[in-house]
Amino acid sequence: MNNLKAELLRGLWYVACTSEELKAGKTMAKKLMGEPVLFGRDRHGKAFAIRDICPHRGIPLRYGRFDGETVQCCYHGWKFDTSGTCVDIPSTHEYQTIDYSKISCGAFPVKEQQGLVWVYFADGTERPEDGRQPEPPLLPDFGLDQGPRLAIMLPFVCSVDHAALGLMDPTHAAFVHTSWWFKKNATKLRPKEKHFAPSELGWAMVRHKLPPQNIAYKLLGNDVTTEIRYSLPGLRIEHIKGDRHSVVGLTTITPVDEDKTEVRQMFWATMGWVSPFKPLLRRLMTTFLDQDRRVVIQQREGLEYNPKLMLINDADTQGRWWMQLKDEWTRSGSEGRDFQNPVRERTLRWMS
Ligand code: FES
Ligand SMILES: [Fe+2]
Numbered sequence: 321m322n323n324l325k326a327e328l329l330r331g332l333w334y335v336a337c338t339s340e341e342l343k344a345g346k347t348m349a350k351k352l353m354g355e356p357v358l359f360g361r362d363r364h365g366k367a368f369a370i371r372d373i374c375p376h377r378g379i380p381l382r383y384g385r386f387d388g389e390t391v392q393c394c395y396h397g398w399k400f401d402t403s404g405t406c407v408d409i410p411s412t413h414e415y416q417t418i419d420y421s422k423i424s425c426g427a428f429p430v431k432e433q434q435g436l437v438w439v440y441f442a443d444g445t446e447r448p449e450d451g452r453q454p455e456p457p458l459l460p461d462f463g464l465d466q467g468p469r470l471a472i473m474l475p476f477v478c479s480v481d482h483a484a485l486g487l488m489d490p491t492h493a494a495f496v497h498t499s500w501w502f503k504k505n506a507t508k509l510r511p512k513e514k515h516f517a518p519s520e521l522g523w524a525m526v527r528h529k530l531p532p533q534n535i536a537y538k539l540l541g542n543d544v545t546t547e548i549r550y551s552l553p554g555l556r557i558e559h560i561k562g563d564r565h566s567v568v569g570l571t572t573i574t575p576v577d578e579d580k581t582e583v584r585q586m587f588w589a590t591m592g593w594v595s596p597f598k599p600l601l602r603r604l605m606t607t608f609l610d611q612d613r614r615v616v617i618q619q620r621e622g623l624e625y626n627p628k629l630m631l632i633n634d635a636d637t638q639g640r641w642w643m644q645l646k647d648e649w650t651r652s653g654s655e656g657r658d659f660q661n662p663v664r665e666r667t668l669r670w671m672s
Pocket of ligand 2: 486496
């Protein structure tokens with residue numbers, strides 16, 4: 321693992337933004353995976369993503385204008401449709417014939433479901449259907465049209481690797497997430513023992529019962545259980561369900577480039593009464609995520625010196641799995657063979 325920069329995995333779907341962020345008839349420029357991408361939503365409501373560079377002279381297309389159907393470059397007015405194909409070159413004289421359809425700024429496959437806009441970064445020129453992850457993952461218990469109740473995003477000044485290691489790190493909470501409203505106190509660590517098993521492109525903390533005396537869990541009914549899945553390219557899906565309601569928490573890490581990352585936290589809930597609590601919940605979620613964000617800024621000061629780092633058992637075993645999964649994804653891709661999940665079923669123990 322390189323301390324400051326991470327290897328970015330391709331051939332996978334990444335969360336680009338929430339559906340709400342992408343307004344009809346508008347575009348939104350973002351750098352993701354080190355690539356300039358111009359996201360947009362056409363006037364019929366369909367989301368798209370094109371490469372934010374004009375193939376004529378390279379100026380970003382975001383400086384141009386979007387009429388709900390085509391993006392017009394600000395320099396010489398070339399127009400591109402939402403699939404990236406050129407549809408007009410204003411300087412074309414009536415005596416000239418130019419096949420516009422041969423000119424493209426490039427596009428990225430986009431899929432919108434459950435209130436999220438996913439974008440596919442191909443490995444070479446393959447399409448997602450022919451790739452190794454044909455579809456973005458679906459969250460359990462919620463329909464295709466059901467978006468998150470709440471979504472926040474904070475930019476992290478660290479590579480996806482450190483963002484991921486923080487995300488799956490069970491022992492930092494007592495030291496980093498210390499707020500009056502959050503239980504932790506570093507002097508009262510308790511032994512933990514959880515069972516893990518391989519799952520699609522990652523692993524799962526196997527479904528287990530949550531303490532019935534906890535008031536928050538009681539709201540979901542009886543027999544409340546949870547399962548937490550971690551998967552490439554940086555997703556954490558927590559599915560808590562009782563006999564009456566269920567909640568899904570999703571954390572996503574999307575690389576801006578090799579050393580910057582967007583971290584999103586969202587949740588879906590079947591309970592209708594969540595809405596009035598949104599401002600409070602938003603504040604708590606932001607405080608919590610901001611604690612993680614600040615720690616990686618401090619960590620970076622040390623990483624600049626390129627120290628040799630450690631991953632210890634069992635606290636960092638999941639961090640090891642993350643690195644092994646990434647490695648296997650890259651290796652299986654370059655060898656042209658199926659991905660073989662390196663994670664084996666086992667129990668992990670730590671104090672937290
Ligand atoms: S640079 Fe875009 S049209 Fe010329
Ligand atoms: Fe954290």
